[in-house]
Amino acid sequence: MSNEVAVLGAGMHPWGKWGRNFVEYGVHAARVALKDAGVKWRDVQFVSGGATIRNGYPGFVAGATFAQALGWQGAEVNTSYAACASGSQALAAARAKILAGHCDVALVIGADTTPKGFLKPQPGERPDDPDWVRFRVGITNPTYFALYARRRMALYGDTQEDFALVKVKNSAHGFENPNARYRKKFSAQDVADSAMVADPLRLMDVCATSDGGAALIISSVEYAKKIGKGDAPRIAAISTVTPTYASETVEMPDIATDSSAVVAAQSFRANLPKKAYEEAGIGPEDVSVAEVYDLSTALELDWMEDLQLCERGEAAKLLRAGETTVGGRIPVNPSGGLACFGEAVPAQALAQVCELTWQLRGQAGARQVQGAKVGITANQGLFGHGSSVIIKK
Amino acid sequence: MSATPVLEGWFTLDGEQPHLLGSQCQSCGTYYFPQIRGEAKFCRNPDCEGESFDEVKLSRTGKLWSYTNAMYQPPEPFVAKDPHEPYAIAAVELDAEKMIVLGSVVDGISVEQLEVGMAMELVLEALNDGKVTWKWKPA
Numbered sequence: 001m002s003n004e005v006a007v008l009g010a011g012m013h014p015w016g017k018w019g020r021n022f023v024e025y026g027v028h029a030a031r032v033a034l035k036d037a038g039v040k041w042r043d044v045q046f047v048s049g050g051a052t053i054r055n056g057y058p059g060f061v062a063g064a065t066f067a068q069a070l071g072w073q074g075a076e077v078n079t080s081y082a083a084c085a086s087g088s089q090a091l092a093a094a095r096a097k098i099l100a101g102h103c104d105v106a107l108v109i110g111a112d113t114t115p116k117g118f119l120k121p122q123p124g125e126r127p128d129d130p131d132w133v134r135f136r137v138g139i140t141n142p143t144y145f146a147l148y149a150r151r152r153m154a155l156y157g158d159t160q161e162d163f164a165l166v167k168v169k170n171s172a173h174g175f176e177n178p179n180a181r182y183r184k185k186f187s188a189q190d191v192a193d194s195a196m197v198a199d200p201l202r203l204m205d206v207c208a209t210s211d212g213g214a215a216l217i218i219s220s221v222e223y224a225k226k227i228g229k230g231d232a233p234r235i236a237a238i239s240t241v242t243p244t245y246a247s248e249t250v251e252m253p254d255i256a257t258d259s260s261a262v263v264a265a266q267s268f269r270a271n272l273p274k275k276a277y278e279e280a281g282i283g284p285e286d287v288s289v290a291e292v293y294d295l296s297t298a299l300e301l302d303w304m305e306d307l308q309l310c311e312r313g314e315a316a317k318l319l320r321a322g323e324t325t326v327g328g329r330i331p332v333n334p335s336g337g338l339a340c341f342g343e344a345v346p347a348q349a350l351a352q353v354c355e356l357t358w359q360l361r362g363q364a365g366a367r368q369v370q371g372a373k374v375g376i377t378a379n380q381g382l383f384g385h386g387s388s389v390i391i392k393k
Numbered sequence: 394m395s396a397t398p399v400l401e402g403w404f405t406l407d408g409e410q411p412h413l414l415g416s417q418c419q420s421c422g423t424y425y426f427p428q429i430r431g432e433a434k435f436c437r438n439p440d441c442e443g444e445s446f447d448e449v450k451l452s453r454t455g456k457l458w459s460y461t462n463a464m465y466q467p468p469e470p471f472v473a474k475d476p477h478e479p480y481a482i483a484a485v486e487l488d489a490e491k492m493i494v495l496g497s498v499v500d501g502i503s504v505e506q507l508e509v510g511m512a513m514e515l516v517l518e519a520l521n522d523g524k525v526t527w528k529w530k531p532a
Contacts, residue, residue, distance in 0.1 A: 146461030
């Protein structure tokens with residue numbers, strides 16, 4: 001039996017700081033995806049939503065909220081919350097439902113409306129909550145990314161100019177993407193002139209928070225064939241593994257790693273795609289395009305190595321040679337990535353899959369990766385959440 | 394000194410030779426920071442069935458794994474100076490425990506004075522509301 005499902009449709013609401021209700025973005029994305037799929041809303045049997053925790057009760061029950069907003073038609077619903085990997089977990093729930101034979105076609109959907117500035121911990125005096133503790137002693141979100149970036153500089157000789165080059169590349173990619181929030185070609189000088197946030201990372205090295213919405217219509221392969229879409233891209237793997245003891249890297253919101261005095265340390269980021277490759281039965285040499293979670297510019301380089309697109313410490317070399325630019329050997333973030341989108345948490349992992357869907361169909365316009373056959377995503381968030389999705393022709 | 398710690402049970406209040414307080418599993422020997430708490434304690438090493446721990450003082454020196462700074466004022470519950478003064482942040486790898494612990498760096502030391510791999514030691518310093526926390530300082 002095939003473990004694959006078909007991606008029939010993809011849709012997005014453009015990212016921005018629109019300040020409207022998140023439901024609007026989600027519904028917009030869903031209607032675009034339905035039209036793209038040629039599937040009637042009435043025929044969707046399962047609605048799987050990524051939750052948002054900043055929009056009250058409707059956000060906690062996002063699956064039902066979107067189903068009601070689209071017009072109740074009796075579909076079953078699910079809501080998944082997994083921080084930045086919420087979209088992938090919602091996708092995994094829909095895939096499981098389809099592969100188990102409990103439904104044929106599902107809508108997966110995520111949208112967010114975000115506040116301005118730093119994301120804050122919940123209020124009150126809560127010393128048992130690591131997220132509270134680290135802010136109490138002054139460890140903010142960009143801190144973690146800056147520590148990883150500085151470590152790369154010390155270990156591999158990466159420079160701040162390399163990190164700026166990631167922004168330059170991604171801004172050129174996103175310039176051509178109608179769904180991107182920032183559509184301006186930034187220069188290395190623009191990055192160098194931006195304010196320092198957490199040394200060595202500047203404002204333009206760090207991603208913003210955004211409003212946005214993304215949706216996918218997925219189905220069984222049989223259903224896809226039945227409606228004449230047998231050649232639709234397939235989801236070949238979804239990895240949502242948690243870290244394995246002992247954790248190698250200090251991850252947000254923790255204040256310390258596990259001890260590796262007794263058990264060898266493992267890299268969570270590297271484990272995510274490893275499981276995806278195993279599940280899909282392919283290797284990094286088969287990948288034609290990658291969408292990775294560039295919460296910072298330097299993190300894109302870490303991801304390239306975690307995805308095994310190159311050896312440890314070699315990512316900047318590929319970047320400098322233009323190999324990760326559209327037109328190069330292994331384009332990374334042809335969508336423009338978080339650098340051009342900003343992060344709309346429950347929608348972001350789905351936005352990555354939307355981009356790969358368009359790339360594999362050859363519909364990505366000026367940012368098209370020629371001959372793309374296999375795409376992989378990588379994504380990570382708080383509290384041991386992360387995902388890696390493989391989609392192929 | 395009658396210092397009030399920002400967190401109870403996370404570190405000793407010895408002004409000269411402070412230590413972070415951790416737990417060590419009596420079965421497998423692994424370390425935890427912060428300490429293992431709660432009524433029913435157990436080891437989080439998935440291959441260990443340990444349920445008994447010793448409270449241990451963690452190494453108060455280690456190597457600088459990486460560092461950065463906070464140029465922007467962090468949100469609450471951080472108590473910021475007015476106006477905000479940037480401070481450095483260190484990730485220090487403890488030799489014996491093979492564990493990386495974050496902390497801010499003592500006042501007066503900026504990122505220009507730090508280098509990955511250098512020796513660091515644990516000290517106590519007051520936060521802006523007067524409560525005492527652990528910080529890292531070049532050794």
